[in-house]
Amino acid sequence: MEQSPDTEPNILITGTPGAGKSYLCERLAEQLKFNWLDCSKIAKDNNFVEEHDDEFDCPILDEEKLMDHLEPLMAKGGNIVEYHGCDFFPERWFEAVFVVTCPNTVLYDRLKDRNYNERKLTSNIECEIFGTILEEAYDSYKEDKVFKLSGETKADADKSLKTVKNWYRMYKRK
Numbered sequence: 722m723e724q725s726p727d728t729e730p731n732i733l734i735t736g737t738p739g740a741g742k743s744y745l746c747e748r749l750a751e752q753l754k755f756n757w758l759d760c761s762k763i764a765k766d767n768n769f770v771e772e773h774d775d776e777f778d779c780p781i782l783d784e785e786k787l788m789d790h791l792e793p794l795m796a797k798g799g800n801i802v803e804y805h806g807c808d809f810f811p812e813r814w815f816e817a818v819f820v821v822t823c824p825n826t827v828l829y830d831r832l833k834d835r836n837y838n839e840r841k842l843t844s845n846i847e848c849e850i851f852g853t854i855l856e857e858a859y860d861s862y863k864e865d866k867v868f869k870l871s872g873e874t875k876a877d878a879d880k881s882l883k884t885v886k887n888w889y890r891m892y893k894r895k
């Protein structure tokens with residue numbers, strides 16, 4: 722996929738479930754006039770599911786089907802992609818990767834509200850404590866493309882909006 726210079730970039734918003742990705746994406750998409758692609762929702766709506774994980778009580782994503790669906794959209798540019806993982810996307814898709822993080826006590830309450838089972842709750846809290854997604858992002862993308870954001874408070878979200886919009890401004894200047 723060759724991006725022409727006037728093509729809008731694609732950005733990835735990742736992080737542990739509950740960290741505040743959707744909250745940020747909704748506002749970003751509106752302010753940047755970008756297309757918000759929530760991969761979990763897309764997978765559910767299109768049944769891009771391999772099987773059900775009974776232990777974690779969640780569907781297992783069919784990554785290939787999701788990527789075939791996304792490829793033509795990514796070629797157009799101007800997308801904000803949301804997913805709680807980042808290592809299986811083609812690196813070339815994204816001009817920037819933002820990892821939303823959240824203190825684990827706050828995250829715990831948010832996931833409790835979603836009625837996650839104990840196994841899933843623990844697994845996601847551990848994911849946040851160990852910084853798993855941030856590490857995954859650094860392992861999968863060039864360091865200067867990866868940025869860490871906080872999704873704890875509304876003030877954090879405002880700060881994150883500014884960070885992403887500033888990144889975009891710099892990108893457009895190049």
Ligand SMILES: Nc1ncnc2c1ncn2[C@@H]1O[C@H](COP(=O)(O)OP(=O)(O)O)[C@@H](O)[C@H]1O
Binds near residue numbers: 737742831871874877
């Ligand atoms: N920056 C924030 N400040 C306050 N509440 C937030 C913030 N980000 C998310 N939330 C709340 O936390 C919950 C989970 O957020 P959500 O954006 O759906 O997480 P994710 O998309 O990462 O799974 C929602 O109830 C949302 O309103």
Ligand SMILES: [Mg+2]
Binds near residue numbers: 742744
């Ligand atoms: Mg979400």
